[in-house]
């Protein structure tokens with residue numbers, strides 16, 4: 238990519254954003270909404286890990302120290318923007334038990350901090366950051382298709398496109414820190430498994446709960462057609478992500494060799510120019526690759 242990595246502090250107004258932001262795929266939208274609800278807690282854990290680790294790097298790794306600083310700033314910006322989205326979701330009052338799920342996730346990270354220490358946190362961070370560019374590629378491919386639909390909510394779509402494009406941008410940081418401090422192949426594989434299953438263990442039950450509430454209230458369609466749609470979108474995501482996660486578990490994997498997903502550079506360029514999610518939404522269709 239030809240764009241200089243930077244921390245983009247993004248203005249946002251979610252008052253007109255929709256929770257059913259992919260009307261043709263509402264179950265998939267609820268999956269991503271559930272991920273969003275957990276992200277500030279998860280990213281807080283990663284920021285703490287990288288902020289501590291940068292102080293332990295060898296003295297000649299000023300480059301990596303600077304990468305850690307950028308990583309922490311970008312993740313803090315992601316959390317802040319997702320918190321604004323999550324406040325919009327919470328404010329709807331549709332999901333009264335939502336906080337039970339986040340309380341459990343918060344307790345998990347507090348326990349990880351208390352019981353497992355920095356090595357665990359860094360391997361978890363690296364595991365999550367391995368999934369980041371894969372989800373970025375999946376999301377940008379899907380998002381580029383959805384941009385052609387007129388009824389998609391471009392504000393929420395732009396939140397994820399910006400966030401995941403920055404995930405691609407800082408994909409090497411946690412990997413390089415783990416290499417510099419621990420250099421452990423099996424630890425890296427363990428971190429990928431731990432972070433992936435831990436995040437899914439939070440997001441799947443929460444998104445299922447949100448969908449049950451939606452169906453009870455008549456906000457979401459029931460029946461075989463809806464079930465087939467969900468099966469198709471979830472299995473599409475599974476079959477895209479799984480082989481790439483397995484490839485990331487090979488000893489020769491290095492995130493620096495990954496190809497930027499289509500649209501990533503365009504999304505980041507507009508993000509740098511506007512620093513405003515609502516303006517990014519207005520210009521979202523400019524980023525569809527020819």
Ligand SMILES: [Fe+2]
Nearest residue numbers: 280312315404
């Ligand atoms: Fe992030």
Ligand SMILES: [Fe+2]
Nearest residue numbers: 312366369404
């Ligand atoms: Fe990240």
